[in-house]
Amino acid sequence: xxxxxxxxxxxxxxxxxxxxxxxxxxxxxxxxxxxxxxxxxxxxxxxxxxxxxxxxxxxxxxxxxxxxxxxxxxxxxxxxxxxxxxxxxxxxxxxxxxxxxxxxxxxxxxxxxxxxxxxxxxxxxxxxxxxxxxxxxxxxxxxxxxxxxxxxxxxxxxxxxxxxxxxxxxxxxxxxxxxxxxxxxxxxxxxxxxxxxxxxxxxxxxxxxxxxxxxxxxxxxxxxxxxxxxxxxxxxxxxxxxxxxxxxxxxxxxxxxxxxxxxxxxxxxxxxxxxxxxxxxxxxxxxxxxxxxxxxxxxxxxxxxxxxxxxxxxxxxxxxxxx
Amino acid sequence: xxxxxxxxxxxxxxxxxxxxxxxxxxxxxxxxxxxxxxxxxxxxxxxxxxxxxxxxxxxxxxxxxxxxxxxxxxxxxxxxxxxxxxxxxxxxxxxxxxxxxxxxxxxxxxxxxxxxxxxxxxxxxxxxxxxxxxxxxxxxxxxxxxxxxxxxxxxxxxxxxxxxxxxxxxxxxxxxxxxxxxxxxxxxxxxxxxxxxxxxxxxxxxxxxxxxxxxxxxxxxxxxxxxxxxxxxxxxxxxxxxxxxxxxxxxxxxxxxxxxxxxxxxxxxxxxxxxxxxxxxxxxxxxxxxxxxxxxxxxxxxxxxxxxxxxxxxxxxxxxxxxxxxxxxxxxxxxxxxxxxxxxxxxxxxxxxxxxxxxxxxxxxxxxxxxxxxxxxxxxxxxxxxxxxxxxxxxxxxxxxxxxxxxxxxxxxxxxxxxxxxxxxxxxxxxxxxxxxxxxxxxxxxxxxxxxxxxxxxxxxxxxxxxxxxxxxxxxxxxxxxxxxxxxxxxxxxxxxxxxxxxxxxxxxxxxxxxxxxxxx
Numbered sequence: 001x002x003x004x005x006x007x008x009x010x011x012x013x014x015x016x017x018x019x020x021x022x023x024x025x026x027x028x029x030x031x032x033x034x035x036x037x038x039x040x041x042x043x044x045x046x047x048x049x050x051x052x053x054x055x056x057x058x059x060x061x062x063x064x065x066x067x068x069x070x071x072x073x074x075x076x077x078x079x080x081x082x083x084x085x086x087x088x089x090x091x092x093x094x095x096x097x098x099x100x101x102x103x104x105x106x107x108x109x110x111x112x113x114x115x116x117x118x119x120x121x122x123x124x125x126x127x128x129x130x131x132x133x134x135x136x137x138x139x140x141x142x143x144x145x146x147x148x149x150x151x152x153x154x155x156x157x158x159x160x161x162x163x164x165x166x167x168x169x170x171x172x173x174x175x176x177x178x179x180x181x182x183x184x185x186x187x188x189x190x191x192x193x194x195x196x197x198x199x200x201x202x203x204x205x206x207x208x209x210x211x212x213x214x215x216x217x218x219x220x221x222x223x224x225x226x227x228x229x230x231x232x233x234x235x236x237x238x239x240x241x242x243x244x245x246x247x248x249x250x251x252x253x254x255x256x257x258x259x260x261x262x263x264x265x266x267x268x269x270x271x272x273x274x275x276x277x278x279x280x281x282x283x284x285x286x287x288x289x290x291x292x293x294x295x296x297x298x299x300x301x302x303x304x305x306x307x308x309x310x311x312x313x314x315x316x317x318x319x320x321x322x323x
Numbered sequence: 324x325x326x327x328x329x330x331x332x333x334x335x336x337x338x339x340x341x342x343x344x345x346x347x348x349x350x351x352x353x354x355x356x357x358x359x360x361x362x363x364x365x366x367x368x369x370x371x372x373x374x375x376x377x378x379x380x381x382x383x384x385x386x387x388x389x390x391x392x393x394x395x396x397x398x399x400x401x402x403x404x405x406x407x408x409x410x411x412x413x414x415x416x417x418x419x420x421x422x423x424x425x426x427x428x429x430x431x432x433x434x435x436x437x438x439x440x441x442x443x444x445x446x447x448x449x450x451x452x453x454x455x456x457x458x459x460x461x462x463x464x465x466x467x468x469x470x471x472x473x474x475x476x477x478x479x480x481x482x483x484x485x486x487x488x489x490x491x492x493x494x495x496x497x498x499x500x501x502x503x504x505x506x507x508x509x510x511x512x513x514x515x516x517x518x519x520x521x522x523x524x525x526x527x528x529x530x531x532x533x534x535x536x537x538x539x540x541x542x543x544x545x546x547x548x549x550x551x552x553x554x555x556x557x558x559x560x561x562x563x564x565x566x567x568x569x570x571x572x573x574x575x576x577x578x579x580x581x582x583x584x585x586x587x588x589x590x591x592x593x594x595x596x597x598x599x600x601x602x603x604x605x606x607x608x609x610x611x612x613x614x615x616x617x618x619x620x621x622x623x624x625x626x627x628x629x630x631x632x633x634x635x636x637x638x639x640x641x642x643x644x645x646x647x648x649x650x651x652x653x654x655x656x657x658x659x660x661x662x663x664x665x666x667x668x669x670x671x672x673x674x675x676x677x678x679x680x681x682x683x684x685x686x687x688x689x690x691x692x693x694x695x696x697x698x699x700x701x702x703x704x705x706x707x708x709x710x711x712x713x714x715x716x717x718x719x720x721x722x723x724x725x726x727x728x729x730x731x732x733x734x735x736x737x738x739x740x741x742x743x744x745x746x747x748x749x750x751x752x753x754x755x756x757x758x759x760x761x762x763x764x765x766x767x768x769x770x771x772x773x774x775x776x777x778x779x780x781x782x783x784x785x786x787x788x789x790x791x792x793x794x795x796x797x798x799x800x801x802x803x804x805x806x807x808x809x810x811x812x813x814x815x816x817x818x819x820x821x822x823x824x825x826x827x828x829x830x831x832x833x834x835x836x837x838x839x840x841x842x843x844x
Binding site for chain 2: 054104105108120144237247268
């Protein structure tokens with residue numbers, strides 16, 4: 001079976017202006033959502049408490065609300081269904097420092113008489129830990145981007161690095177925008193999802209860039225635009241295929257992975273789609289616009305080869321005992 | 324068909340993978356296994372802070388108690404012995420006896436003594452305060468570990484995290500009630516103090532405020548069983564739990580559980596001296612600031628043993644004995660973070676992530692087979708080998724599998740076939756270009772290699788950052804991703820290359836590109 005057989009080159013770069021317009025629009029829309037709706041920070045970053053309760057039958061949310069009203073501690077608590085009708089999650093912005101009797105215990109006592117239930121999960125994150133996790137989270141994103149930037153600059157060229165980073169920012173921005181739009185709780189797992197998107201999307205971009213590098217190095221005197229078009233076309237089958245297999249598994253994770261894994265799977269789902277798109281329509285055009293100088297690159301390559309040859313010559317001479 | 328080094332390595336890798344992943348897969352008794360994270364098997368994860376400033380306070384209190392005992396024993400008259408958070412002060416009535424204290428102070432480490440005529444004030448040096456606070460953390464870790472070791476759960480983890488946080492991980496907790504019991508045991512100060520009841524003023528205790536009591540050097544404590552009952556006791560204790568050597572559960576004549584405790588030689592001496600001097604008065608047995616009993620002293624009590632009676636259940640008495648035996652917490656602890664997962668939720672998580680794993684796996688395998696035919700089958704063999712090796716490496720390192728870790732495995736399945744997709748596409752291209760089968764395979768691998776390496780290394784960079792900055796369960800994701808990527812280099816690149824080299828002559832002879840690579844021509 002074949003999706004794309006390489007017979008002719010598609011003019012991807014010809015559509016790049018339209019694609020760029022779309023990308024900018026979606027990214028701006030994402031920022032607008034982030035600015036107006038904001039991210040819905042979960043306990044990991046904001047601090048607070050999450051209590052997951054499972055009832056033997058449908059959870060009596062109204063009765064629960066009534067029961068929790070008795071205690072001031074639960075004033076701002078929100079109760080929502082979690083995955084199925086017999087399971088709910090209570091989210092609170094407060095946390096407690098007591099080890100012997102924490103908010104989980106107080107919730108358990110408060111819910112007594114609302115039905116037969118078990119408390120399945122209690123997450124309490126104090127304010128200092130929350131702030132620390134947030135700081136570490138931002139640091140990890142920056143550090144990952146920086147590490148990738150250096151690696152790509154070292155293996156390719158700085159314009160490649162900048163182009164791939166722009167694509168990454170594009171992907172992460174849109175993923176965050178979607179996370180905000182669907183009011184997904186931003187916890188550590190969403191951060192892990194974002195970092196995975198970084199890795200995944202870059203994967204795609206690098207495969208395309210590798211082809212461009214190969215096309216440029218082969219030294220045919222074609223315009224960069226045509227090399228890019230050919231490279232993108234030649235990798236199209238691979239891009240589609242890998243995106244499909246990854247999409248399959250992320251989709252099954254999203255559908256069957258359970259409620260807890262949902263935010264993570266959702267982030268990845270967005271990331272796979274956007275990441276595939278960006279490697280073709282964002283990273284490559286930027287490379288073109290940065291005016292990647294093919295001739296200059298050739299000169300550089302030639303110089304490098306010359307130096308290598310000279311070194312080798314000297315080495316040979318040395319080994320031969322001439323010097 | 325001929326053997327080559329790649330196929331040999333691949334075969335060895337598969338044997339390695341199957342052999343070392345079996346103990347984890349079959350859950351057999353022997354062999355190294357993957358540990359399930361607390362989010363999958365259920366359990367309690369806590370990050371505790373230590374209120375270290377309380378440790379210096381209690382150190383000052385216990386120095387005060389020893390000054391009191393020293394002066395009583397040597398019949399030195401002192402006046403106005405008092406202490407606050409930073410300082411102990413008192414006055415020696417007979418100037419000639421001042422020098423007696425010099426010897427005594429020499430034995431106490433890290434104090435600063437300021438003398439003003441006969442007035443003496445003592446404080447801890449700043450180094451001593453730092454040392455005391457550091458010790459409080461180490462001691463808290465030690466104490467919590469001791470208590471948990473006796474609680475009856477397997478392999479509790481108690482470790483220092485950062486400078487002054489304590490990480491506690493307990494697996495195998497069944498219910499919220501059991502968890503709370505464990506938390507009570509951990510956090511209990513278990514500070515035993517034997518204090519003298521101020522018999523001269525105790526009758527007026529109900530009309531006194533705390534500040535009234537402080538004027539006399541007393542404090543008001545309530546009864547453990549009935550908080551309405553109050554006692555007026557001397558603020559400086561006769562002795563504290565530091566001199567306790569053993570505590571165990573016993574029963575009184577009515578078969579109610581109580582706690583027997585023993586004091587060390589020094590404690591026994593102090594106790595004996597005090598009881599000898601205070602016949603007819605009462606002694607308050609105070610635990611964590613509550614009076615458990617206040618028996619009359621009828622005679623001098625030597626031997627240094629005593630009892631604490633309360634309305635205990637057997638379980639409570641047992642836990643309390645454990646807490647006393649493992650020593651008091653020098654400083655109270657507080658909760659900074661808690662993650663508690665019930666065993667049923669853990670089981671649900673395992674099940675659903677397993678379904679996702681199998682589902683994704685089957686989809687990818689079928690897809691590869693349909694799209695690439697036999698090349699797909701070869702890629703699938705590599706994928707399965709990859710999973711085994713991933714599990715084997717995790718088992719050997721005793722790595723922890725968490726829920727995000729499961730997600731990492733699922734994702735690895737999707738991404739590990741990527742290498743084979745890239746390679747197969749390259750081979751297809753070269754076949755279309757009319758290259759010989761040998762050249763198509765060799766060049767296909769050579770061309771694909773660079774891209775695969777670069778792509779994998781960047782993903783590894785992201786994983787390593789995730790591992791370094793992630794906490795708990797997220798680290799598990801980084802681990803499975805990293806191992807998965809590394810294993811895929813072995814299976815998807817080296818392994819499949821070996822398979823192609825072995826089958827090359829057969830592929831060439833068959834001339835059936837549709838069967839082998841899923842393309843016409």
